Amino acid sequence: MEKTITVLPGDGIGPEVTEAAVKVLQTIAKRFNHTFNLHYELIGGAAIDDCENPLPEETIKQCSQSDAILLGAVGGPKWDQNPSHLRPEKGLLAIRKHFGLYANIRPVKAIPALLDSSPLKKEVAENVDLVIVRELTGGLYFSEPREKSHDHALDTLAYSRTEIERIVDTAFQIARSRRGKLASVDKANVLDTSKLWREIVEEKRQNYPDVELEHMLVDSTAMKMITQPSAFDVIVTENMFGDILSDEASVITGSLGMLPSASTREDGFGLYEPVHGSAPDIAGQNKANPAATILSAAMMLREAFQMETEAAAVEEAVFNVLNDGNFTGDLQVEGKRVLSTTEWTAKVLEELDSEFVSD
Ligand code: NAD
Ligand code: IPM
Ligand code: MN
Numbered sequence: 001m002e003k004t005i006t007v008l009p010g011d012g013i014g015p016e017v018t019e020a021a022v023k024v025l026q027t028i029a030k031r032f033n034h035t036f037n038l039h040y041e042l043i044g045g046a047a048i049d050d051c052e053n054p055l056p057e058e059t060i061k062q063c064s065q066s067d068a069i070l071l072g073a074v075g076g077p078k079w080d081q082n083p084s085h086l087r088p089e090k091g092l093l094a095i096r097k098h099f100g101l102y103a104n105i106r107p108v109k110a111i112p113a114l115l116d117s118s119p120l121k122k123e124v125a126e127n128v129d130l131v132i133v134r135e136l137t138g139g140l141y142f143s144e145p146r147e148k149s150h151d152h153a154l155d156t157l158a159y160s161r162t163e164i165e166r167i168v169d170t171a172f173q174i175a176r177s178r179r180g181k182l183a184s185v186d187k188a189n190v191l192d193t194s195k196l197w198r199e200i201v202e203e204k205r206q207n208y209p210d211v212e213l214e215h216m217l218v219d220s221t222a223m224k225m226i227t228q229p230s231a232f233d234v235i236v237t238e239n240m241f242g243d244i245l246s247d248e249a250s251v252i253t254g255s256l257g258m259l260p261s262a263s264t265r266e267d268g269f270g271l272y273e274p275v276h277g278s279a280p281d282i283a284g285q286n287k288a289n290p291a292a293t294i295l296s297a298a299m300m301l302r303e304a305f306q307m308e309t310e311a312a313a314v315e316e317a318v319f320n321v322l323n324d325g326n327f328t329g330d331l332q333v334e335g336k337r338v339l340s341t342t343e344w345t346a347k348v349l350e351e352l353d354s355e356f357v358s359d
Contacts, residue, residue, distance in 0.1 A: 003305055004033040006066040008059065008095075008346040011045040011088055011249040012278025013288035013341075014072025020345040021070060021297040022292030027352050028301065028310050036087075039066065042093065044074025044088030044278075053092030060098060068304040069095075070297060071273040087288045088278075097137050101164065101263040101271055103170045104134040104242065105299075108229075108249040108259060113322040117254030117331040120226065128252050130232040131178070134242025136263055138163040139193070141239050159193045159238065165201045166266075171236030172208040181212045181233035185221045185241055197238065218245070225249055246275050255330040257289025258294035262303055272300040282329075289328040291318055293347060317351040 007022060009015035022038060029036045041059040048054050054074070063069050076089035084090060095101075110118075110128040118125040143158035168184070175182040184201045186194035198215055205213050216224075216239045224231065225245060229252050237245065250256040258278040264270035274292030282288055295318060302311035324346050327336045339347070 003067045004037045006063045006069045007038055007040050008043040008071045010043050010072040010074040011076045012280050012283035014278055016288050016341050017290040017293035018072040020295040023345060024294050024314055025297055027349055031356050032310050043091045045076055045079045048086055049356040054088055055094040068300045069271045071271055073278040075278045096263055100265045102137045103167055104136040104261055104263045106132040106246045106261045106275055107341055111322060114180045114254035116333045118252055120252060125252050127230045131174060131234050132242055132246050135167040135238045139239035157193050164197050167256055168201050168204045171234055172211055175211045175234040179233040180210055183214050183216050183232055183235045185216050185218050185235055185237035188217050228309055255289060257292050257330045259292050260299055262299045272296040285330050286342055288341050290341050290345055294318060317348050320351050321347045
C-alpha cells in the first residue's frame, strides 16, 4: 500500500523521538512492501521561530493531503512568556480542532518487564490494561469567553450535547470490543457540564446493554487509578480530566515515555502522538524514551491504515527489547544497562529484522 504521512517533530525531544518512529516505519515499509511518503512540516515553537505562527498554513495544507499525521511534542521554556496566540501549545490545540480530532485514545498497559520501574507495588501494577478515551476538542481548552487582565482571568467550561454524544459513543464501542466495562468520569456533584454528561451517558447506555457502566467522580477516580488500576477497562471523560488522569496513569507503566495515543475522528483520520511533552530537561541529550512515539506509530498502522500485522510486529519488537533488559534512563532500575535514544531504537530495528528472518 502507498500512504502519505506528515511528520511534525516539534520541539524539545520531539525531533529525537519522531526520528526513532520514522526509522521503525521505514523498516516496516521495506519488509511489507509498502510505500510511506513522508513529509516534514513545522509546528509549535519551531514554527513560531520560523514564521511567528505555531500552526502555519503550509503545515495544515500538507496534513490535509496526508493519510495520517505523526507528532513529536511541542513547547519549551523559550516560548513560555509568549502571548497565548504565540505559544507552541496553541499549535497543537489548533491542529486538533482544525481536523475535528475529538477522540483521544490513550491505552495504558502494564508491561511485565517494566514492573520494577513502576513506583507502584508489583501486585497493584500488574495486569493493568485500560484505555482512557479523552474528549479532545471541547471543554475548558476551547470554550469562550476567555479573558485575562492584570486582576482578573476567565476560562469557560462548556459542552454541547453533540460533543458529548459522539465521544460517549466512541467509548461504548471501544468498551464493547474489549472487556465490556466503561467508567464514565465526571464531577456531577458540582458541575453542570458533568450533569449533562451523565444524562447523556445514561441515555446512550440503552444502546449498549452488553456494556457494564459505572459513573465515577474524578477525584475518587484519581485515587482508584493508583490503588486499584487493574479494575478499569475503558474510561471516558472530558478534556481536562482526561489530560490529568492520563499522566497519572502513565506511572503505572513505569514512565510517561511509554504512553502512546491517537487523536482521531469517525473516519479514522488522525494525529498519532505520544502522551508526554517536549521534556526540556532532557532535550538534545539523546536520553528520551522513544517507545511512546514508536507505539503511536503502531497505532497509526493499525487504526489509520488497517495494517494489523505490521502494528503487532512493531509492538512485539518494543516488548522484546524491554524483555531483554534494554531500558532508557527514565525506566532505570538497579543493575540494568541504560541505553540512549538511538541505541534503544537500534535494538528495536534489529528486533524487527530478526522477526522477519524467523518468519
Ligand atoms: P513533559 O511530559 O515534557 O515531561 C515531564 C517529565 O517526564 C520530565 O521529567 C521529562 O523528562 C519526562 N519525560 C517525558 N517524556 C519522556 C520521554 N519520552 N523519555 C524520558 N522522559 C520523559 O511535561 P512538562 O515538563 O510538564 O512539559 C514540558 C513542555 O512540554 C511544556 O512546554 C508543555 O506545554 C509541553 N507539553 C507538550 C505536550 C505535547 O506536545 N503533546 C504534552 C505535554 C506537555
Ligand atoms: C497533552 C498535552 C496537551 C494537552 C498540551 C500541551 C496542550 O498536555 O497532549 O496531553 O493538554 O492536551
Ligand atoms: Mn497532557
